[in-house]
Amino acid sequence: MSFFPARINDDLKLHARMDRRRLLSAGILLAGASSMPASVAAATSSGAKAKKVYAHWHWFPTSFDNWPADKDQYADYMSPDGTQGKLRAEGGFVRERPLPRPPRPEANWAVLDMLDEIKAARHIGLDGFLFNMGGIDDGSPYMIHLRNMLEAAKQGPPGFEVILSIDTVILVKTPVDAIADAILKLARNSHVARQSDGRLILGAFSPEQWDVGRWKELLQRLTASGEKVFFYPTFLDVRRTIDFMDLIDGASMWGVDKLSDIPLLKKVGKLAKQAGKVWASVVWPQDFRPHNRWFSECHNSELFRASWAAAMEIGSDAVNIATWNDYSEGSEIRPSTSIQYAFYDLAAFYIAWFKNGTMPPITEDVLYYFHRIESTEAAGTGSAQPFRFATNLVSRFADPPQNDIELLAFLKEPGELTIVTAKGAKSLKAKAGITSFRIPLVPGKVSFRLSRGDASVIDLPSAFEIRETSAYQDLLYHGGSSSRPPV
Known part of the structure; x- marks a missing residue:
């Protein structure tokens, strides 16, 4: 209508x-x-x-x-x-x-x-x-x-x-x-x-x-x-x-x-x-x-x-x-x-x-995440489409698809970053400042953590589950952060 x-x-x-x-x-x-x-x-x-x-x-x-x-x-x-x-x-x-x-x-x-x-x-x-x-x-x-x-x-x-x-x-x-x-x-x-x-x-x-x-x-x-x-x-x-x-x-x-x-x-x-x-x-x-x-x-x-x-x-x-x-x-x-x-x-x-002209001081720990809710290569997605979405009108001018989960951390002091998927957890020791941590996209739920020593500082689940099947492809990067609840 x-x-x-x-x-x-x-x-x-x-x-x-x-x-x-x-x-x-x-x-x-x-x-x-x-x-x-x-x-x-x-x-x-x-x-x-x-x-x-x-x-x-x-x-x-x-x-x-x-x-x-x-x-x-x-x-x-x-x-x-x-x-x-x-x-x-x-x-x-x-x-x-x-x-x-x-x-x-x-x-x-x-x-x-x-x-x-x-x-x-x-x-x-x-x-x-x-x-x-x-x-x-x-x-x-x-x-x-x-x-x-x-x-x-x-x-x-x-x-x-x-x-x-x-x-x-x-x-x-x-x-x-x-x-x-x-x-x-x-x-x-x-x-x-x-x-x-x-x-x-x-x-x-x-x-x-x-x-x-x-x-x-x-x-x-x-x-x-x-x-x-x-x-x-x-x-x-x-x-x-x-x-x-x-x-x-x-x-x-x-x-x-x-x-x-x-x-x-x-x-x-x-x-x-x-x-x-x-x-x-x-x-x-x-x-x-x-x-x-x-x-x-x-x-x-x-x-x-x-x-x-x-x-x-x-x-x-x-x-x-x-x-x-x-x-x-x-x-x-x-x-x-x-x-x-x-x-x-x-x-x-x-x-x-x-x-x-200078980077703002980071006074608070904040975790952001960015990931698609399906892989560009997932065979079960876009089942109702008679075609697959392509990377650009002329593919030779396109950057190749990437299928990653990104944790973008703004840290006021060093800490350990962890991304948890259905295939387990991957961690990275990060310095104070801005750190981008990526792992391959995995179907299922995903969550993100910041810890220091034995203490958990932030535990952040993604608001979006990664799927293996869909009627129509959705290749938007979805996002969220620890500073706001999902809406």
Whole structure:
């Protein structure tokens, strides 16, 4: 079933069809400070302002319809019979959702949901959302979400910004004047992001989809209307960056959803900075797209951590996290049903590290875990699918699948780490600091321990059992931590 009018369903179909990789190859439960590990909470309160971190906001709000979780649009998206059964072979549109909330009684429930999102984002140190504009008509779901976001920002914590970012793929045939008029109207809002000199920050996803002449026309139209622009696009095909060098003031790049992309990320970032452009490095947690029948291997939490390390190594001016909420690509960091708060809390730690230039002190022992709930090679999984999910559209460009259980430990002093599976226990003596401990994925229940001497410090069972059979593959990395109970 569908709770959307035809117009919104049409936009959803367009979004579902749009595969960004194909272009290249050919309520939320608000985290209180008391719930966050002490080391992270202390780090995020430092007030560093020089470097900015934004998260890409794309399409998926806390709730589409304010219905109960078992009957709402997300339930439809997660069902093989949802979306009128068009994705039955794939097992549905998405594999997880924002943490459900009860229906809200207020008429402005969507604004209140957005306010909760902004508070949650600001709580971990995010400076704002980079909003993907896939529609400019007043009735477009994109514009509805954007208006809700800007309204919520008025009521939210101070300093939260919204960067307008044009989705060139969707708006490729939209007249330039119409796009300019929409931007000029939105630019009147005080929460739309600007540079310190007053220039409007304008982003764009895959600017290379438009020719340079179209961009010049848009920028000239905005300038003629009195709106000076700081043009800050996110390139999909970074080889085209050179074609736009005279137009852009800064740049970022999409992709980098596997470890083998990190050297390219560093190279492009260094070149952009050498050219005198502001550079926003990109950070991905993972990438799994069941509706496109493929996934990218992120090695548990390693891609996320390596992306942050790359941003700091090259001296990035900013970071764009991809994404806050793109459930169609499985790249969300917002607290959700499968990843829980794992990437969200890690983001708090790394945002503080990036902004302050030094690693935050670890004042509390915290264990995180990351693992899939089935092996990519398990023969009994995906029994209802007529195909197996692949690693990328063009397999020779993909990183090979890894099937590991990871225990990521933040220790205030040395200790012994143990991962317990149906095949027994494996242990590692760890130093103080951050330690990643991996063992092969094993079906059944799994738990994690920290001990010192004969004393057990933390005993943490995973909230997710690893299975050997399934009707539809779920290759999302699931997560959790000792600092929060599973939701």
